[in-house]
Amino acid sequence: MTKPRSRRGGGRPTIADVARKAGVGAITVSRALREPGRVSEDLRRQIHAAVDELGYLPDPNARALASARAEVFGVLVPSLTNSVFAEVLRGIYDSLSDSSYRIQLGNTHYSGLEEERLLQVFGPQRPAALIVAGIDQTPMSRRLLETAGCPVVQVMETGPDPVDMMVGFSHFDGGKAATEHMIETGYRRIGFIGARMDPRSQRRLAGYRAAMEAAGLFDARLITTTPVPSSVTLGRELFRDALAKVPTLDGVFCNNDDIALGVLFECHRASIAVPKTIGITGFNDLDMMEVAFPSITSIRTPRYEIGRLSVAMALAAIAGKRPQEPVVDLGFELRCRESTAR
Amino acid sequence: MTKPRSRRGGGRPTIADVARKAGVGAITVSRALREPGRVSEDLRRQIHAAVDELGYLPDPNARALASARAEVFGVLVPSLTNSVFAEVLRGIYDSLSDSSYRIQLGNTHYSGLEEERLLQVFGPQRPAALIVAGIDQTPMSRRLLETAGCPVVQVMETGPDPVDMMVGFSHFDGGKAATEHMIETGYRRIGFIGARMDPRSQRRLAGYRAAMEAAGLFDARLITTTPVPSSVTLGRELFRDALAKVPTLDGVFCNNDDIALGVLFECHRASIAVPKTIGITGFNDLDMMEVAFPSITSIRTPRYEIGRLSVAMALAAIAGKRPQEPVVDLGFELRCRESTAR
């Protein structure tokens, strides 16, 4: 009376089956798969033959329990549809697809509380690394990240006080550079238009303000913002508001490219000449900025690269090779185009 | 000489700690958390007090191992940056954020082989449900889905032979409706422009062709496609090609909105009147279609709703309440706008 091989497991082969078939101990199979260098050539071959024949795939849950470490990267972004984060995610994904790490996704909806909740969900599972967007965690989130016991990479921005590592660029400098460019080109009454003013947007606005003040051009009425999520539609509406408020407006620095596109379309619709009557600068440099007519000046941000590098740094840290410099600024690039060429 | 509470666990409280503190058995704690109805009011209160006091959070890995079921939804999409899938993902995410399910993301890069690989990675972990984009799985992928032992929802499209459940709409009908609209409006030499012709794009093209043939307008030279991934830039280039090939072109049905936007910008740039000289129709109806100048006719697709419904159906199936009708067609909607209003 043989007892059933497994009550619940659905009959999938286990490491013990492989070990039996290969005539070795289970632990040796485990090693052959995880640290091949520590098993002799001969046994390794035998074991792999057994693995192939049985179609054995290790159970990640059992692995996670036994080693107190899941092969999972937790990734927290504030939005799934914002193409900026989609590209970061793509970078993360592409850098991880060769490895056996899985990606677990969290959407914070730009909410610190939601971020805390997600970290509390991710933590007990002991992820291999955590990648979170932004550097403005709540004290609670920060504590959760610090005690997560795994590498943490804050992305999209750089700052002075990393939880662990950081990859990003300075939004303040980006906003400043965009604004300075418009000032140099001869624009004077330059508005700032922004939706959903998250901390990064706030810092771009601060950069705008610094540039305007330095040039003696600052005027609070030039700023038009809303807490509503960003969209092309909203760009049009905010531009109308801005123009109604300041009819002498001769340029706009848009907090992102969606807004800039909305502004451009509204200019078309209202027959406002771009760049002659109104200059437009966006932020992020999405693909379409170059194709638009007129093409739109924007700040190119290294989103995909941020994703890739964050993974590279996390993997290095997992391997015990922490980078010398935990904070990496990937910079940005001003792309001057027709929309500010007068 | 008390032996250390835990060699590897990092000292986090376990279910045994809670049980001891509450003066009950471990299994009762487990039940109180998972099936509160089966534990008396009194004990439940005691247990929750102990849980709160200790800050106990169940270990999802141990849970998954013991119950042979991980609280994870596996989601496979062909692209992270295509905003169509980003919105499906958002729908999935929003419907799952109240539950304790986590989301594990896979990017197939429009590759059947990669899809197979990912299913092989997801399977051993015994996810609670799998949501995959598309209905054109390889035979191997299909087998993996069928033997996954969990609810499976194929999304974005409907078809006759679901692995388990399906939520989507007919791309053929969408392509046909868009083309018929243009024919009715008076366009005759209507081109089809498409990038990365995945199976869904192929079916939209088939719909276009059916409509053109029915009207006696079909001409193979009107079709311009490329395997390159879609982008606004590409839309412009393909439109140039199309126009060079067929100078009498008087309209284009674009396989998606990115392409349509590229076409619109090129028309602006080349001073081609829209909708007078060229009519434009897109597909998906992204936010910006309505704001564009002229606004662009498009087929609105229920992407967010697809995400939400797919989760609702999966959750129902997990709870043992399989829907009567496993295939749900959410339809689409033609949005007529200025770009075809002549």
Added chain:
DNA sequence: AAGGCAGATGGTAGCGCTACCCATGACGCC
């Protein structure tokens, strides 16, 4: 020749939880 040491392999004992089965007591039924 004894000791030391590194490399290769295995055995044992969990990791933290839940499936399965059983114990107990209260209640209702014939």
Added chain:
DNA sequence: GGCGTCATGGGTAGCGCTACCATCTGCCTT
């Protein structure tokens, strides 16, 4: 009064894997 049934709770035995330590071999050192 015997017995089934239900509600409530607990004990035991894993789930499939890996950490930890032990063992064994061969070879080098002195």
